[in-house]
Amino acid sequence: MDNQPLLLENPSASLMDLRTPPSDEPLEPPGVTEPPEKSARLASAKFLYPTGSKPLEGYTLKRGVGRGGFGEVYFATSDAGKEVALKLIRRNFDVEIRGVTHCLNLKHNNLIGIHDIRTDSLGDQWVVMEYVSGESLEEAIDRHPNGMPVDRVLQWMRGIGAGVAYLHDHGIVHRDLKPGNVFFDEDEGEGGTVKIGDYGLSKFISCSQRSGQTESVGTVHYMAPEIANGRYGREIDTYALGILLYEMLTGHVPFEGESVGEVLMKHLTAEPDLEMLDDPYREIVQRMLAKDPEVRIGSVNEMLSLLPGGRRVEPLVREKVESWTNSEASADGIGSEHLFQNTSVRGLPDNTPARTPAEPSQREPLYEWLSTSWNGMVDSWYDWPLNPVGKALLLFFLVGAAVVSVGAWGSMAVGLGIVYLFYYVFWSAFVQPSSRSDAKQPASGKIGHSEPPNGGPSAEAPSRIPPTRREQAIARRQLRMNWREKVHKELVAKPLREKSTELLSSMVLVGVVCTFLSLLVALALGAAGGSQPVPIGLWLSVVSTVGCWAILAISKFTEGKFEDQVPLRILLLGAGAGVGLLATGLTQTLLMGLPYDVDFGIRYHDSMLANLFDSNRSENMPQSFAPDVMLSVAYFSLMFLMLRWWRLAEYTRRTRFSLVRVGLCLCGAWIAHLVCWYPQPTGVAVAGVIAVATQLVSPWLPPSRRKTHAGENLAA
Amino acid sequence: MFSTSPRFSTSPSDDAALGETALYEPGVREFVSLTLRQTAAATRPLFLKDTMPSSAALSRFMIWVDSVGGYLVCTDDEVVLGHPAKDSVIALPIRADLARRHAILRREAGTYTIEPLGKVSIDGRPLTGPTVLGGEQEIQLGDTVRIKFTMPHALSATARLLLTSPHRTEPRADAVLLMADSCVLGPKSHCHIECRGWGGDVVLFRKGEGLAVRASEPISIDGVEVVEVAGPADLPLGSRLEGESFALSLEQV
Numbered sequence: 001m002d003n004q005p006l007l008l009e010n011p012s013a014s015l016m017d018l019r020t021p022p023s024d025e026p027l028e029p030p031g032v033t034e035p036p037e038k039s040a041r042l043a044s045a046k047f048l049y050p051t052g053s054k055p056l057e058g059y060t061l062k063r064g065v066g067r068g069g070f071g072e073v074y075f076a077t078s079d080a081g082k083e084v085a086l087k088l089i090r091r092n093f094d095v096e097i098r099g100v101t102h103c104l105n106l107k108h109n110n111l112i113g114i115h116d117i118r119t120d121s122l123g124d125q126w127v128v129m130e131y132v133s134g135e136s137l138e139e140a141i142d143r144h145p146n147g148m149p150v151d152r153v154l155q156w157m158r159g160i161g162a163g164v165a166y167l168h169d170h171g172i173v174h175r176d177l178k179p180g181n182v183f184f185d186e187d188e189g190e191g192g193t194v195k196i197g198d199y200g201l202s203k204f205i206s207c208s209q210r211s212g213q214t215e216s217v218g219t220v221h222y223m224a225p226e227i228a229n230g231r232y233g234r235e236i237d238t239y240a241l242g243i244l245l246y247e248m249l250t251g252h253v254p255f256e257g258e259s260v261g262e263v264l265m266k267h268l269t270a271e272p273d274l275e276m277l278d279d280p281y282r283e284i285v286q287r288m289l290a291k292d293p294e295v296r297i298g299s300v301n302e303m304l305s306l307l308p309g310g311r312r313v314e315p316l317v318r319e320k321v322e323s324w325t326n327s328e329a330s331a332d333g334i335g336s337e338h339l340f341q342n343t344s345v346r347g348l349p350d351n352t353p354a355r356t357p358a359e360p361s362q363r364e365p366l367y368e369w370l371s372t373s374w375n376g377m378v379d380s381w382y383d384w385p386l387n388p389v390g391k392a393l394l395l396f397f398l399v400g401a402a403v404v405s406v407g408a409w410g411s412m413a414v415g416l417g418i419v420y421l422f423y424y425v426f427w428s429a430f431v432q433p434s435s436r437s438d439a440k441q442p443a444s445g446k447i448g449h450s451e452p453p454n455g456g457p458s459a460e461a462p463s464r465i466p467p468t469r470r471e472q473a474i475a476r477r478q479l480r481m482n483w484r485e486k487v488h489k490e491l492v493a494k495p496l497r498e499k500s501t502e503l504l505s506s507m508v509l510v511g512v513v514c515t516f517l518s519l520l521v522a523l524a525l526g527a528a529g530g531s532q533p534v535p536i537g538l539w540l541s542v543v544s545t546v547g548c549w550a551i552l553a554i555s556k557f558t559e560g561k562f563e564d565q566v567p568l569r570i571l572l573l574g575a576g577a578g579v580g581l582l583a584t585g586l587t588q589t590l591l592m593g594l595p596y597d598v599d600f601g602i603r604y605h606d607s608m609l610a611n612l613f614d615s616n617r618s619e620n621m622p623q624s625f626a627p628d629v630m631l632s633v634a635y636f637s638l639m640f641l642m643l644r645w646w647r648l649a650e651y652t653r654r655t656r657f658s659l660v661r662v663g664l665c666l667c668g669a670w671i672a673h674l675v676c677w678y679p680q681p682t683g684v685a686v687a688g689v690i691a692v693a694t695q696l697v698s699p700w701l702p703p704s705r706r707k708t709h710a711g712e713n714l715a716a
Numbered sequence: 717m718f719s720t721s722p723r724f725s726t727s728p729s730d731d732a733a734l735g736e737t738a739l740y741e742p743g744v745r746e747f748v749s750l751t752l753r754q755t756a757a758a759t760r761p762l763f764l765k766d767t768m769p770s771s772a773a774l775s776r777f778m779i780w781v782d783s784v785g786g787y788l789v790c791t792d793d794e795v796v797l798g799h800p801a802k803d804s805v806i807a808l809p810i811r812a813d814l815a816r817r818h819a820i821l822r823r824e825a826g827t828y829t830i831e832p833l834g835k836v837s838i839d840g841r842p843l844t845g846p847t848v849l850g851g852e853q854e855i856q857l858g859d860t861v862r863i864k865f866t867m868p869h870a871l872s873a874t875a876r877l878l879l880t881s882p883h884r885t886e887p888r889a890d891a892v893l894l895m896a897d898s899c900v901l902g903p904k905s906h907c908h909i910e911c912r913g914w915g916g917d918v919v920l921f922r923k924g925e926g927l928a929v930r931a932s933e934p935i936s937i938d939g940v941e942v943v944e945v946a947g948p949a950d951l952p953l954g955s956r957l958e959g960e961s962f963a964l965s966l967e968q969v
Contacts, residue, residue: 050956051965052781063780063965075786083888133890187882 003270056120059086075131093172100127103199106170110163112197132195134186136180145251153248154307159194165300167199168234174199175232177240220260221253225268226293235293238300252278280308364427421671425642429565450659483710484652487701488560491651503556503696506697507549513693514545521685525595535592543583544689550575551694555649568646576640580633587626596625596681601680602674608675625679635678639687643668648691649698657701665691725821776807777953781964784911785890795821795894800886808892812861812883819857823896826873868906874951876908897922915961927951935959
């Protein structure tokens with residue numbers, strides 16, 4: 001019953017000429033007895049019988065469904081209207097029909113029922129089977145080229161597993177498990193039933209030796225290595241199930257090759273690439289694909305018990321899970337007892353929660369709490385059964401009220417935000433567990449798991465998402481960290497000379513970029529402030545260039561070396577002080593003031609450290625202002641200390657240019673002036689130019705190379 | 717070698733194709749090359765089984781595509797959906813808990829409207845009167861029957877109805893096509909009948925009162941190769957169309 005495109009058909013051996021005509025059909029007119037040559041040629045790739053023919057008494061064929069290893073399968077109706085699938089096994093095929101005979105009276109939900117075996121007037125055998133509407137697993141896999149959702153995989157896997165376990169229990173080895181032999185019957189039961197077909201028929205190596213006609217190459221992908229030694233135990237089904245599980249999760253089979261021989265060789269020698277799988281499945285697949293049948297997971301039941309439970313096993317209900325018994329489990333809807341015949345259900349949860357260590361949250365707890373409650377609110381808003389018009393009106397009213405009353409709560413919110421920013425800087429600098437990992441980075445696409453549409457952790461998350469998700473996150477982070485570490489190692493190992501060359505070239509480049517950007521900014525500032533743009537542009541370009549140099553140099557020589565941020569921050573503090581000195585020096589040599597607009601910041605005397613410095617400063621120059629050495633050094637030091645500038649120049653940063661980072665730098669610079677005053681918007685402009693120029697200029701590892709690195713890492 | 721019943725000689729155009737059609741069972745289904753409307757009217761007295769609906773205007777047929785599926789095609793501009801009954805005029809019978817005449821689908825100038833006679837909702841909204849269908853919509857009949865309505869091909873007004881609930885049409889079909897002027901079979905998803913693995917499209921379209929076919933590869937109808945220069949070939953009901961990589965049959969129901 002499969003649709004394998006990879007059939008080794010011998011086109012010269014047309015099906016037509018192998019077939020002798022029915023002898024008992026009446027009124028055979030002379031002249032049409034010769035099979036028309038043309039149509040025989042045309043029909044060679046097609047089904048033997050067209051719609052409407054009745055080769056087997058009592059059944060009318062409707063259409064060809066597919067071609068299995070042993071013949072064609074048709075959809076047919078009996079004279080009374082019963083829909084069946086008819087499998088034609090031609091008599092010149094050396095098929096062990098006895099196998100089917102043994103299976104005739106097997107009954108299981110997950111097996112395609114065999115009603116009868118009949119012989120037609122030509123001596124061909126027809127297997128009368130249950131007709132299954134719905135897609136095959138092959139089609140389902142094709143629809144998900146990057147792996148099916150985990151819950152679907154489990155649904156398929158439980159069905160297949162139960163069916164195969166039943167076969168094994170009756171002493172039958174399927175021997176030809178593959179996606180084309182498994183179907184999903186939408187008509188049966190609640191939500192459909194998985195159905196296994198083609199059991200009892202398969203003898204996939206010996207069958208084709210004589211005819212050389214229809215050996216299905218597709219089968220080779222699911223062939224256990226011990227078949228090479230002529231061993232056909234039930235372990236080969238377990239192996240095939242392992243391949244199926246892998247294929248469902250990833251969208252492709254573990255061993256691919258150009259030829260049958262290559263695939264077989266890989267089955268015998270190659271290890272499957274398990275890195276694409278997440279944890280509970282990685283181990284299961286690994287154990288199912290063991291080369292040695294003695295080592296492999298012994299029974300299908302054991303495999304089923306290793307799969308995450310019939311319901312998601314949550315750490316919260318662990319105590320309850322510990323006391324599960326077989327009957328309770330089946331009452332809970334996990335499945336009938338035969339799913340867990342050999343292994344106690346108790347073994348099941350122990351596997352999963354034990355692997356979820358209490359990973360410290362990488363997010364800042366306050367942010368976490370806020371985003372959780374916000375997502376919860378959004379969810380409940382969507383779930384709220386209210387007329388959409390009413391909802392829209394309410395939302396409009398709420399937003400309107402918020403906008404109108406912004407004066408009342410705006411300042412408070414800004415204050416809270418500033419307090420939080422300080423707290424966050426403190427937290428990320430000293431409290432955050434793994435300092436140089438980007439914890440808030442959204443998870444990149446990962447194969448084989450169902451992710452809820454809204455990425456953030458919502459209030460219901462624990463009940464909706466299997467624990468594997470956290471494991472996946474951890475695995476993903478580890479994976480990312482692994483390739484990062486590798487790149488870092490390479491960076492550290494780079495010779496000093498090479499580093500210096502790279503640095504020099506980016507320093508030259510950054511000078512150009514800074515000058516250009518500074519001129520642009522100076523034009524804007526000058527236009528706003530009424531002062532001359534040229535000296536400001538000069539000042540800005542020199543200061544920002546030197547700032548960029550400092551950041552580039554620090555980043556270049558430290559990336560991958562330090563585990564924590566403290567040395568980096570100290571270095572940056574020094575650099576900031578230098579830049580500050582330079583900035584004052586320049587203003588004094590150029591005899592200029594920096595453009596200054598009261599609207600862009602606070603007044604000098606409002607800043608936190610105003611009293612520390614010279615306090616008799618007059619503010620009679622509202623449009624330009626020349627800060628003294630102390631002020632300048634303090635401001636730039638603070639600015640450089642506060643922000644993680646090195647991340648702008650990191651070789652492994654996520655994107656080459658991130659506007660968010662620029663925005664963060666601008667905010668940081670502005671916040672710095674709250675502590676230690678500096679004329680704004682000039683102070684912020686310096687930070688902005690540095691942020692943009694550094695990101696544009698510093699080298700960046702493109703994603704394609706990352707992939708290679710990650711791949712190499714996995715291979716190693 | 718091949719045999720046929722004398723009944724086939726009533727259709728002289730089939731003479732050359734007898735070798736191919738011999739495997740059909742002639743006693744049950746009629747295989748005559750008549751046009752759609754005429755088939756309904758003219759053949760009924762001769763071959764009709766008593767289970768056929770009594771409307772002379774009813775014209776429907778099955779397309780059986782090997783390796784792909786069976787599709788019920790309704791060519792009328794007005795199609796009644798409902799529970800199958802022995803002697804009622806239901807173009808699209810669904811074996812489900814429905815009224816005998818549950819809803820009417822109409823096509824006017826390429827636009828479909830649905831008129832509820834029983835409980836019908838569209839995308840979850842209950843209907844009180846005739847409503848225009850457009851794009852992709854879910855029709856719910858009664859409490860449980862769900863049908864996905866699509867017009868897959870941008871250039872054709874033919875609509876496809878797909879039962880998404882576990883019910884079945886009678887005769888059983890993988891999808892129902894409300895055929896306007898043409899019906900496209902091919903490997904792409906915008907085809908009315910998506911046929912995985914096909915090399916090219918096959919277009920069935922109305923020609924006069926009957927059907928004709930155009931294909932991108934050499935085809936044969938009932939074993940007779942179609943001469944390409946002759947333009948679209950007539951495709952009578954009951955015939956079998958074969959290409960190099962596909963085969964399909966039309967069967968009147």
